[in-house]
Amino acid sequence: MGFGLWRRARYPRLMSSLPAIYNAPFAHEQTEKLLTRSRARRVALSDQALSELLSDTVYQERRRYETDRPEPGEAERVERAAAAIAHDDRAAMERSLDELIAAYTEEIHNRFSPRAYAAATRVLPHALTRLVTATDPLRLITGDLDPDRRIVVQGQIDMVKALCERGTVILAPTHLSNLDSPLIGYCLYRAGLPPFAYGAGLNLFTNPVMAFWMSRLGAYTIDRRKNGLIYKETLKDYSVELFRGGVHSLFFPGGTRSRSGMVEKSLKKGLLGTGLQAWQENLRDGRPKPDVFVVPMTLSTSLVLEAETLISDALAAEGKSRYIIVDDEFSDAGTVFSFLRRVLNLDSAIYATFSQPMDVLGNPVNAQGESLGPDGAVIDRRRYVCDASGAVEWDEQRDRVYTERLARALVRAFHRDNVALPTHLAAMAAWRALKRRHPRLDTWRLVRLGRDERVVPKASLMEEITALRERVGQLAVAGQIRAALPEDADELLQSAIVRFDSYHTRRTIEPLEQDVRIDPELALYYRNRLVGYGLDGDAVAAEVSA
Amino acid sequence: MKVSVLGSGPLTAPLSALLAVAGSDVRSSAGPEDAGHGAALDHAELLFLTLPGSQLAASLPGLGLRPEHRVVVCGRGPDEATGLWLSELVTRRTPCLRVGALAGPLSPAEVERGSPAAAIIASPYQDLRARAQAALHSPRCRVYTSEDLRGVELSASAARALTAAIGMSDAMGMGAGVRGLLLSRGLAELRRLGKALGANPDTFVGLAGVGEVVAASAAAEDSAYLAGRALLRGEADPHDEAIAVTAALVKLSARVKVDLPLLEAVHEVATGRHTAKEALKGLMERAAKLGGE
Known part of the structure; x- marks a missing residue:
């Protein structure tokens, strides 16, 4: 079927299933709702507190302008706020606050393009399939076009589908690469799930080709350079309104890509807590579908596009200052497509696992959306936030503790549904073999080893692979991790080398006659995916042992 | 404040006495077999578990605790078999999330003699700390709070x-x-x-x-x-x-x-x-x- 015909056939049906947020009037309504929220909060603020709130934004924004050129009108807004503070004029301060919130809402929201969104979610799978086939025209003839062999979408898909009908779903994935968002978009499509809105960092738009897609994929914008409290509150309010509007959404609870390659252990609680807020407001208002569910999703990939930059950044002393990297592999369109083409030619290169869905407090839920207690019995979750009469008892401090619990439940799910792949295990074995050869060196010295010092006996590497393979197998049986590994150690190593060499220009594990040469940085990066399980002398993450 | 004391440890009687001195409306239950157990569960906005730590793990599933209960554990952990702290046992084995612990020099004999006492209530939940303090604080017993559970x-x-x-x-x-x-x-x-x-x-x-x-x-x-x-x-x-x-x-x-x-x-x-x-x-x-x- 040609693309034009397909679009005519499918587009009208798809549009009718889109949530209200994709309709143009929503942007204006959204601004009004966010202003109403802010005005309700500021009633309780003294002049001094209001002044401090604005001052924080003025300070943070002025600081940002030292390195980032402001958008037209941005600096002027901030200076008007500064003048209102200087004159101690409450009315002017409130006007400034409104102005800032309206501008932020516009920026956050305006990436939505309903028509393009509908088209893009349908086009992307075709684009990926074409990428797969582009390197091997034979596949066009043999009909071997199935991306399912490259991207394994697994887990609680049916339950997530059911929950999407019963309430609002927040998808909370692990985050390794800027390619994760389109990948997840594809996984949602393959799983037959409805569209999800998502918060995309502005830095994702540095790659012109990817920017074309990103801006059309239902993304709302998160500018991580904006550190002011007003921006953060606006973003949280926006998220609450999304959930209240029944918009299924995804955001990365880790906040940014895992620099080290490790599975996330520490999550950002701000946005995560907005699901709990939306649920309580829905209960208060007696909405027919008040529930909000959280679905952890673990992405496990054989290769990571930005591996070399990310691990260098994690190791660099100035790592923190480069919180937002704009000059990595993702910013080069050619590298992105070369990577995709190569990765998508590898069988089982990517695993996307939908974990056990939970409520906004971290309790597991069943397909009916009911929360389950530790003994598996259905519990009335409203009683965590409502009094005996059913009225919501508002308590921000309690909600912060509840959200911390949800975060721990997510981290536990990430670790349990992480899939150990040949590249991860071979990298950990290589790293251990390097440590065996240089037992006195710490991480920093190991990554700076000279070319000849990186050589280890192949027998030593194989020994490590065999031992690790067995231990990962035991962990998998205990349900602490998933594994997709060949039984045979030689096969496992070969599989890892083929995958590493298919993309990285530096050879992660280079076979020599009796030895192998190891790239310590890349070995460390891919090895880190298996940290937290006690496999390499590392502490077992509390959430894993729980 | 409506509170219930569940269990029959050495602290049950002195704690109940101090709660009553503080003006709390106290009910007690030795356990699920107690005729008043259900009423004690329904009555309370705050439950004190005075079971010894060694008995808590086995007792929790049968206690009938529910999401609305705020629970204060009074025994000593960790549980030897699982290594879990008693507050963790409650959150892992029951639907209760709002949990805290009571500690401090509360000697049963001294409470019985009418000596002044002191205790500390720890919980990450400010609401629970405030309720427990209000339930127990009196001229007979000073109650401090901490979020360091x-x-x-x-x-x-x-x-x-x-x-x-x-x-x-x-x-x-x-x-x-x-x-x-x-x-x-x-x-x-x-x-x-x-x-x-x-x-x-x-x-x-x-x-x-x-x-x-x-x-x-x-x-x-x-x-x-x-x-x-x-x-x-x-x-x-x-x-x-x-x-x-x-x-x-x-x-x-x-x-x-x-x-x-x-x-x-x-x-x-x-x-x-x-x-x-x-x-x-x-x-x-x-x-x-x-x-x-």
Whole structure:
């Protein structure tokens, strides 16, 4: 079927299933709702507190302008706020606050393009399939076009589908690469799930080709350079309104890509807590579908596009200052497509696992959306936030503790549904073999080893692979991790080398006659995916042992 | 404040008395078999669990706790079989999330005599801390609060172990100097363990730590102190609270790789691997260390 015909056939049906947020009037309504929220909060603020709130934004924004050129009108807004503070004029301060919130809402929201969104979610799978086939025209003839062999979408898909009908779903994935968002978009499509809105960092738009897609994929914008409290509150309010509007959404609870390659252990609680807020407001208002569910999703990939930059950044002393990297592999369109083409030619290169869905407090839920207690019995979750009469008892401090619990439940799910792949295990074995050869060196010295010092006996590497393979197998049986590994150690190593060499220009594990040469940085990066399980002398993450 | 006291531990009667003195509307239940158990569950906005720590894991599933309950555990952990703190047992084995712990020098005998008492309520939930304080605070009992639940649970448990060590040393006829040594070195161990577990070191010098040890080791009838004295006679009861928490803390310290020579010595005497004299000798012959504590 040609693309034009397909679009005519499918587009009208798809549009009718889109949530209200994709309709143009929503942007204006959204601004009004966010202003109403802010005005309700500021009633309780003294002049001094209001002044401090604005001052924080003025300070943070002025600081940002030292390195980032402001958008037209941005600096002027901030200076008007500064003048209102200087004159101690409450009315002017409130006007400034409104102005800032309206501008932020516009920026956050305006990436939505309903028509393009509908088209893009349908086009992307075709684009990926074409990428797969582009390197091997034979596949066009043999009909071997199935991306399912490259991207394994697994887990609680049916339950997530059911929950999407019963309430609002927040998808909370692990985050390794800027390619994760389109990948997840594809996984949602393959799983037959409805569209999800998502918060995309502005830095994702540095790659012109990817920017074309990103801006059309239902993304709302998160500018991580904006550190002011007003921006953060606006973003949280926006998220609450999304959930209240029944918009299924995804955001990365880790906040940014895992620099080290490790599975996330520490999550950002701000946005995560907005699901709990939306649920309580829905209960208060007696909405027919008040529930909000959280679905952890673990992405496990054989290769990571930005591996070399990310691990260098994690190791660099100035790592923190480069919180937002704009000059990595993702910013080069050619590298992105070369990577995709190569990765998508590898069988089982990517695993996307939908974990056990939970409520906004971290309790597991069943397909009916009911929360389950530790003994598996259905519990009335409203009683965590409502009094005996059913009225919501508002308590921000309690909600912060509840959200911390949800975060721990997510981290536990990430670790349990992480899939150990040949590249991860071979990298950990290589790293251990390097440590065996240089037992006195710490991480920093190991990554700076000279070319000849990186050589280890192949027998030593194989020994490590065999031992690790067995231990990962035991962990998998205990349900602490998933594994997709060949039984045979030689096969496992070969599989890892083929995958590493298919993309990285530096050879992660280079076979020599009796030895192998190891790239310590890349070995460390891919090895880190298996940290937290006690496999390499590392502490077992509390959430894993729980 | 409507509160219920569930369980039949040594703290049940004195706690119920102090709650009543504070003006709380108190109901009690010894357990699910108690005719008033259901009413006690329905009545309370706050539940105090006075079951001994060693019985809590087995008892929790049958107690019928529900999401709306705010629970304060009064026993001492960790649970030896699972290594979980008692508050963790509640959140892992029941639907209750809002949980806290009660600790401090609440001696049953002294409460019965009408002496002033003090306690600390720890919970990450401000609402629970405020309710528990309102329920228990009175001119008879000062109640402090802390958000350091882990620190308070750890301090209160270690206080039992240190009190047993002091009881053993007293039975051996050691002087006040050894008491000082045991208390200060015990606190140093506690700080190390607490640091590894993410607890606030300041908590150990509060009511749940120093407060409990000083009070318990001066009270001849305290169960941990008596358990320590019994160690010298080789009559350790592994089910005794102080002996059980010492074993659990030693196990926990091994898991987080923290050295606890004093508590390990008490544990070795309790398990019959050393006599009290051998244990003391071992402690005194440890290599000297340069620097502070």
